[in-house]
Amino acid sequence: MIAMKNNFDFMMPSVNFFGPGVIEKIGERAQLLNMKKVLLVTDSFLRNLENGPVKQTEASLKAAGVEYVFFDGVEPNPKIRNVMDGAAIYRDSLCDSIITIGGGSVHDCGKGIGIVLTNGDDVTKLAGIETLKNPLPPLMAVNTTAGTASEITRHAVLTNEETHLKFVVVSWRNVPLVSFNDPLLMLDVPTKLTAATGMDALCHCVESYVSENRNPITDAQAEKGIKLIGQYLRRAVANGHDLEARTNMAYASLLAGMAFNNADLGYVHAMAHQLGGQYDAPHGVCCAVLMPTVERWNMIASPERFADIAVFLGENIEGLGKMEATEKGIAALERISEDVGIPVNIKAIGANPKDFDLMADNALKDGNAFSNPRKGTKEDIVELFTQAYNA
Structure with missing residues (x-):
């Protein structure tokens, strides 16, 4: 059985407001952070959603007298x-702070904008762990999905569109100063997105629980997260307006984020980044499709831990x-994935075996690979991609 670390540091989000209606506090917090002109980072769908999270954020900022673009x-x-593009608007508009409104892609993009504003325009050179020398502009995050937990983590996952490779900038400086998890904002999240993000959260918990870098605190968070997702993800997919299910999935995602922010992840995420970057596929789906294959390969490294997960x-x-x-x-992991409508193999999301050699090489360079409980070769990773393709 792999040993648990005896000495560790533990990173927590600065402030997280949790529960129905907490979005109303965003203007107050913007004032406390002395935000004068905010860059609101989101996508076009959320911006135009009637009475959605963006409109509610605007209302709260207007009431507090905070300007935004x-x-x-x-x-x-x-x-x-x-x-x-976002950094250019920030500079041209003389902004002094950033608020992200959305799911993981939006939060990661907002972090990326902050990174280039204070650490240099070539963000690809900053890939890795603790490469940032300067703090980001003041950053808050309004979360609208239960899955990535990017609103509280130190990870900024970005895609180089020229190489089709995902890369991660990991730094404590990326953690938003304030985040908001309001389950009421999640009631209208589409079924497929609910399933994908929920499976991403489950993968965060599972990989944290078996990680070489786990500790007693992350164990407790991962255990509770797995239990909640096992109980509530199917319900959230079946009925998006089930507030109890939405609230508990948001809670599980928050726990999962704190767990992997400290314990790190493993080969599922290292490989999923290659799938998502190469084929522009949804991250949560990539994780869900790969997880049974990779964890079945991993289980000889820590069978007691995987037996715990069954329980x-x-x-x-x-x-x-x-x-x-x-x-x-x-x-049990396979059944949850099937029940919420995740494809059974990576062929279904456009994977091509001709790419597996390059993807395996890059997966082993991914920052998540180093905490995986079982150590593999490039040939092993190619074989795992092949098994997930033929599943």
Whole structure:
């Protein structure tokens, strides 16, 4: 069994407002942070949604007397061009702060904008861990999905559109000063997005729980997150206006974010970044499709942990051998994914075996790869992509 770290640091979000209606506090917090002119970062769909999170943010800022301008050009899997376009509006409009409104793509883009404003225009040179020397402009995040937890994490995941490669800038400076998780903003999230983001949160919990960098605090967060997602994700997909399910999924996502912000992730995310970058596929779907294949390969490194996951998901492992219990955990992950409508293989999202060699090479360079519990070669990763393709 892999050992747990005895000495560790633990990063928490500065302030997170959680619960129905907390969006109303954004103007007050903008005032407290002395925000005078804010760049609101979002996408065109959310900006135009009647009485949606953007309109509610605008109302709160207006009531507080805070000026703002928009950048609504964020794309899924945000591109470097999105970051540079947003930074140009910030500079031209003489902004002094940033508020992101949306899911993971929007928050990552907003972080990217902040990074180039204070650390240099070539964001690709800043890929890696703790490469940022200067603080970002004051940043707040209004979250609208239960999944990525980018509103509280130190990760900014961006896509180089020329190479089709995703890269990650990981720094404590990326953590928003204030974030908002209001389940009322999540009631109208489409079914497919609810499923994808929920599976991303589940993957965060699972990978954190078996990570080499886990600790007792992340264990507790990952365990609770897995239990909540096992109980509420299907309900949130079945009925998007089930406020209890939405609230508990937002809670699970928050816990998952704090867990992986400290424990780190593994090969599922390292490989999912390659899928998403290469084929512009939804990140949560990439994680969900890869997770059973990768974790079945991982389970010999920590069978006790995967048996725990089976129990967290409600499986009865009494009287089973260690590996049998572990397999029940993997099967439970597969059932959740199937129940919420995730494709069964990466072929369904456009993967092409001719790309697996390059993708495997880049997956092993991804910052998430180093905390995976089982260590593999490039050939191993190619084989995992192949298995996920043929599943």
